Amino acid sequence: MSKSYGIIAEFDTPADVMAAARAVRKAGFKHWDVHTPFPVHGMDEAMGLKNSNVGWFTFIGGVTGYTSGMLMIWFQNAVDYRIVVGGKPLFSPLFAFPVSYELTILFASFATIFGMLFLNRLPCLHHPLLKNQRFAQVTHDKFYIVIETTDRQYSETETRKLLESAGSKHIEQVEE
Amino acid sequence: MSSPAATATPAAAHEGSGWEKLPYVFAVAGFIGLTVGAFSDLKQFGYSYLVAFMFFLSICLGSMFLVLLHHLFDSSWSVPIRRFLEHIAFLTPVLGLLFIPIAWLAPKLYPWMTIDPNLDHALHVKVALFNPPTFYIMAVVLFGVWALLSYKLRSWSLKQDETGSPECTFALRKWAAGGIFIFAFSLTLAAIYWMKSLQHQFFSTMYGVYYFAGSVWTTLATVYIIAIVLQRRGYIPILHRRQYHDMGVLLFAFTVFYAYIHFSQYFLIWNAAMPEETFWYVLREQGSWWAVGMITVFGHFFGPFLLMLRIDAKLNLKLMIPMIIWVWLMHYLDMQYNIMPVFHTTGIHFALTDLASMAFIGGTLTIVFLKYFHAHAPYPQKDPRFEEALGHGAAENQGDHA
Numbered sequence: 377m378s379k380s381y382g383i384i385a386e387f388d389t390p391a392d393v394m395a396a397a398r399a400v401r402k403a404g405f406k407h408w409d410v411h412t413p414f415p416v417h418g419m420d421e422a423m424g425l426k427n428s429n430v431g432w433f434t435f436i437g438g439v440t441g442y443t444s445g446m447l448m449i450w451f452q453n454a455v456d457y458r459i460v461v462g463g464k465p466l467f468s469p470l471f472a473f474p475v476s477y478e479l480t481i482l483f484a485s486f487a488t489i490f491g492m493l494f495l496n497r498l499p500c501l502h503h504p505l506l507k508n509q510r511f512a513q514v515t516h517d518k519f520y521i522v523i524e525t526t527d528r529q530y531s532e533t534e535t536r537k538l539l540e541s542a543g544s545k546h547i548e549q550v551e552e
Numbered sequence: 553m554s555s556p557a558a559t560a561t562p563a564a565a566h567e568g569s570g571w572e573k574l575p576y577v578f579a580v581a582g583f584i585g586l587t588v589g590a591f592s593d594l595k596q597f598g599y600s601y602l603v604a605f606m607f608f609l610s611i612c613l614g615s616m617f618l619v620l621l622h623h624l625f626d627s628s629w630s631v632p633i634r635r636f637l638e639h640i641a642f643l644t645p646v647l648g649l650l651f652i653p654i655a656w657l658a659p660k661l662y663p664w665m666t667i668d669p670n671l672d673h674a675l676h677v678k679v680a681l682f683n684p685p686t687f688y689i690m691a692v693v694l695f696g697v698w699a700l701l702s703y704k705l706r707s708w709s710l711k712q713d714e715t716g717s718p719e720c721t722f723a724l725r726k727w728a729a730g731g732i733f734i735f736a737f738s739l740t741l742a743a744i745y746w747m748k749s750l751q752h753q754f755f756s757t758m759y760g761v762y763y764f765a766g767s768v769w770t771t772l773a774t775v776y777i778i779a780i781v782l783q784r785r786g787y788i789p790i791l792h793r794r795q796y797h798d799m800g801v802l803l804f805a806f807t808v809f810y811a812y813i814h815f816s817q818y819f820l821i822w823n824a825a826m827p828e829e830t831f832w833y834v835l836r837e838q839g840s841w842w843a844v845g846m847i848t849v850f851g852h853f854f855g856p857f858l859l860m861l862r863i864d865a866k867l868n869l870k871l872m873i874p875m876i877i878w879v880w881l882m883h884y885l886d887m888q889y890n891i892m893p894v895f896h897t898t899g900i901h902f903a904l905t906d907l908a909s910m911a912f913i914g915g916t917l918t919i920v921f922l923k924y925f926h927a928h929a930p931y932p933q934k935d936p937r938f939e940e941a942l943g944h945g946a947a948e949n950q951g952d953h954a
Contacts, residue, residue, distance in 0.1 A: 427863060435861070463825070470822055473815070 379552040381504035382524040385544035390416045393519035396542035397422040407527035411520040430491045437487020438480045445476030579915030585908025597905045598657040599895045603887045604909035614771025616641035623728035628940035629798050632790045635931045639924040641702040648695035664752040674753040701731050716934030750894045754832045758817040765813045769806040773879035787930040800866025811853035839899030852882045
């Protein structure tokens with residue numbers, strides 16, 4: 377038998393899975409996730425999820441874009457190819473602003489996209505859950521909690537008991 | 553979920569607390585200060601009064617805008633804060649009375665009033681707008697339009713408290729749909745007549761939007777603090793995290809919008825470098841006005857932008873309360889920056905009448921506001937969107953402010 381990825385528990389309603397998620401969070405698990413067919417309001421709080429860190433990627437990308445825009449225009453107009461246009465100074469943050477601003481948005485968007493992919497560990501070409509026959513129902517009408525074996529709290533018997541007491545009617549191991 | 557009627561606190565129970573005497577103190581002290589100031593320097597009095605008047609006009613028109621927006625977008629989140637916004641918007645008739653000193657001193661304040669248009673080309677081409685009779689007629693029209701619009705927005709809403717009829721919402725939607733156009737034109741005309749015409753040679757198609765952006769920014773800060781006060785004192789117990797979140801987000805949005813507008817105005821004028829436009833900013837680079845301009849860049853935009861960037865910052869009262877006071881200060885400086893350089897050409901100069909006019913107009917408006925507020929239910933009682941305002945995102949409402 378191959379190595380175990382984790383344990384999967386099936387629930388029938390959003391309320392059930394929400395209550396179970398609270399129980400799993402209270403038990404102190406870290407490597408776990410909830411899968412639902414549609415967004416469930418309040419699930420973030422139930423799981424104890426904080427605001428995503430992707431904003432930091434956006435911010436740093438934006439600052440980089442702005443700075444590189446200003447530096448680029450300064451280098452081009454005031455250093456590399458000095459030419460007076462319209463009687464204006466060789467460099468002014470005023471005329472450099474629109475382009476720097478656009479680079480702010482461009483770099484911030486790229487940083488957001490790639491930061492999101494990085495934080496979500498994407499692209500992920502295969503996932504152990506995809507082998508699980510029952511899990512296909514997650515796009516239909518079932519709700520799942522998956523706790524990974526890498527979690528320190530994980531124990532094959534105790535974790536199963538916890539999920540049973542949380543109201544799951546079907547629990548199975550997921551192969552790696 | 554308790555019903556609206558059960559959660560409503562009878563306003564009378566809170567009446568007569570000591571804090572509510574404060575506006576009287578401000579109004580009387582301001583009036584005395586203004587009287588003294590008027591006798592010592594009438595021109596300084598006039599300009600100080602105009603700055604304070606434009607500051608408070610911002611908040612009244614900004615509130616009117618938020619009410620219009622509420623109906624136009626059929627919002628639910630803003631139901632709990634709508635009633636006091638309607639009251640603030642309906643302070644425009646009071647502002648009409650408070651405009652009398654400006655109307656009286658206009659020939660002293662606006663140089664174009666006493667210039668012969670035949671000797672001034674810049675005035676001659678704008679004489680259709682800038683002539684004394686039009687100035688006074690326009691003031692009457694503007695206050696009339698605002699009074700009518702804010703009266704209708706409030707009376708239909710009050711009627712719904714009695715009847716609960718959806719007809720009121722439909723009527724309000726119609727008033728809002730037409731009203732937003734009237735609002736845009738009237739606010740632009742007010743900004744042009746009462747501020748921009750101080751230098752009648754100036755051109756800027758951004759000017760009305762500029763005043764609008766600053767006005768709504770200041771209004772949102774004011775609304776945020778009024779909401780906190782009214783919730784803490786038990787008048788509006790139905791305010792939740794969602795309302796503060798949305799007000800914070802809008803305040804942040806208008807921080808950026810104001811910067812965008814003001815930068816656009818400056819950038820185009822700087823780029824084109826035409827004397828008939830640049831003189832406006834050249835005057836505002838003299839002496840300490842230059843510093844005020846820099847404070848606007850960093851204090852009106854950059855500081856608030858960075859501080860409010862994080863989503864949790866918009867809900868953190870330890871940050872937001874000082875921020876709101878800062879917003880008021882920045883908008884006041886912005887009004888000074890627009891009006892005062894005509895009078896104090898070498899730099900910013902504070903006078904007693906500056907404080908007195910703020911105290912007088914602010915005090916008077918607050919007195920009337922409290923009268924309105926105590927005479928009616930503190931928030932719409934039978935709005936069709938009421939349950940939605942409370943119910944939607946109930947989980948997000950956990951961990952309330954107060």
